[in-house]
Amino acid sequence: MKRLTTIFLSGAAVALVTQAAFAQQAPLPQATDSYFLSAQQELFSKLAEQPNTGRAKNVILFVVDGLSIPTITAARIYEGQQRGVDGESNSLSFEKLLPYVALSKTYTHDAQVADSAPTATAMMTGVKSVNGTIGVSQKVTLENCASQKGAEVTTIFEQAESAGLSTGIISTARITHATPAATYAKVAGRDWENDTSLSDEAKQNGCKDIAAQLIDWSAGNGFEVVLGGGRSNFLPETVADPEATDKMGARKDGRNLVDEWKAKYNDGAYVWNKTEFDAVDPATTGHLFGLFERSHMQYEADRAKDKGSEPSIAEMTSKAIDILSKNDEGFVLMVEGGRVDHAHHAGNAARALVDTVAVAQAVQAAYDKVNPEETLIILTADHSHTLTINGYPKRNNPILGIAGEGEDKKAYTTLTYANGPGAKLDEPRADLKDVDTTDIDYLQQALVPLGESETHAGDDVAIFAAGPWAHLFRGVVEQNLIYHVMSYASQIPARAKPEATGSVK
Known part of the structure; x- marks a missing residue:
């Protein structure tokens, strides 16, 4: 009887054995071709990859609003050409650093083509919902406040806060806009960003606007970092904007939410321009709140011309990680490149590409700041756009x-x-x-x-990932799987206090 022997090899050992086997083969006529050799090296690198099944101490989710696959391709070429190298063979940082890739199906409970509100909800809570709504399940009725009762869902940020982790949100859009709002808000209408945008029915039934929900958020001790645009939604109509001094706040309820936030934290810093942002010392700052524009932040292509000046998305990401990393329990951070979407809506591909490149720089900055062995990093989009390469x-x-x-x-x-x-x-x-x-x-x-x-488009978008359990992203998946992978990899629900995991009212 023949004896069967099983030999277990590590990924690196497999790669070495494979390379040795390739070396012993009769040479092919294309064996010295540059494309052949580079693909062969790529194969060996993939053979050496080993899935990381440790617990993710930290989770960083990059959401690039409207990042279609053609946008990735075009931005890759654009970035290379801007540097004077071959654009077609170029790679953006996340294409190199985040090796696991899947396709995400972005349809919502009621729509073939999604908007940013329910798609962000899917990623933050694990459920598909209704276009135009945030932080609620399929049971909700659009723009009907009364229907929110029983439909509110819990986000991974609320679970993280209750488990003692630090949390942060960054967006180049208004911080009350769909994607960042999905980390904390529960609304049947995504446009309820301040009290003046609430419907009469919403007011009668006691629904809060999104900006108020951020300040009143009762999860843990609140977000440690909030950086983005949307100042007007936090200031009353009696207060002039610090940058556009001829403009006033948007709120009519008399609440100055910026002052309320300042009063909550004796370790906090509120900033509205880059000079103040740069002066923040992460070592002595426990909470950071930055609102750099009345509405959305500037496109990256226009940032240098901004009157008040504002930090780049990479600079915001770096400082956020410096603050969040002080917590030994870990952190969860969402970073949104929100204005790629706006440039596409305007039909302005150039600004969309420049903003995509800026996000790639932020991914590199994040990767350089953390231990990639204990940090799950994901980059994806909420939906796509109709851009084509032809x-x-x-x-x-x-x-x-x-x-x-x-x-x-x-x-x-x-x-x-x-x-x-x-x-x-x-x-x-x-x-x-x-x-x-x-x-x-x-x-x-x-x-x-x-x-x-x-308009938005309905084609699948990409998910790129690295770190613990990133290998679960493979094939074509439902968008709401993203929450479940983050939850499983970080074990945040298991670490949360049971009494603190309910929805924030």
């Missing part, structure tokens, strides 16, 4: 440039939109012969005219 442009053609000429004898760009402001009703397609399509303000042409705003 034509037959030659290698190294500017990604914002001309791809070819249509049957109408007019040039068209590599990047176009299926709909949006780049098409005008009853107007023929413009001739781009003398147009600088690489200009930051250029709006890509579109097929269907849609006034001022292009």
Whole structure:
């Protein structure tokens, strides 16, 4: 009888054995080809990868609003070309640092194409919900406050706070906007950002606006870090904005939520510009609240021209981690690149790409700050957009440039939109012969005219991940799986105090 011997090899050992086996093979004619060799090295690297099944002390979730797969490809090429290297073979930081990849299905309970509110809710709470709602389940009725009762769901941030971890949220959009709001708010209407936006029914039934919910949030000792835009939603109509001094706050209930936040924390720092932000010492600051614009923060391409000045998304991420890392129990941080979405809605691919590159820099900054062996890092999108990459442009053609000429004898760009402001009703397609399509303000042409705003798209988006249990992201998955992987990897629910895990009212 033959004896069977089983030999267990580590990933690195498998890679070495494989390389040795490859070396003994008869040489192929393409064996010295540069593409062949680079792919072979990529294979060996993947063979050496070992899944990390330890507990995730920290979780960092990057949500890039509207980051479609064509946006990733275009941003990769753009970033390389801006650096003077080959764009097509370039890689953004998260493509290199976050090796596990899956596709996320973004439909919602009631819609084929999602908006940012229920998709963010799916990632923060593990359930799919209704377009236009935040922090509630499928039981809710859109913009009906009374229907929230019994439909409110608990976020991983609430669970983390009750377990003694630190928490933080960052967004280049208003901090009361859909994605950041999904970490703490429960509303049947995503536009209820301040008291003036509440419906009469919402007021009668006692629903709170989103900004008030952030300040009144009772989970743990509150977010340790909150950085983003949206100052007007926190200031009363009697208080002038510190940057746009001719503008007043938006609130009519008399509450100055910034002052209320300051009164809550004797270890807190409130900032509204980059000078104040830079002066914050993480070693002595327990809570940081930054509101850098009345509404959304500037696009990265325009940030240097901002009157009050504001930090980059990478700078906010770095300082947040410095503060959150002081907690030995760990932390959960959500970072949103919110304005990629806004640039796409405007039909402005250039700004969308610049903001995507800025997020990639933030991922690199985060990775450099933490121990990647004990930190689960995820980058994904809430939904996609209608941006396309088309034509037959030659290698190294500017990604914002001309791809070819249509049957109408007019040039068209590599990047176009299926709909949006780049098409005008009853107007023929413009001739781009003398147009600088690489200009930051250029709006890509579109097929269907849609006034001022292009739409979301319903195609799957990517999930990139690294760290403990990141290997669970594989294949095509439901978007709400993201919460469940974060929860399982971090064991946060098991660490939370049972009496503190209920929904925040």
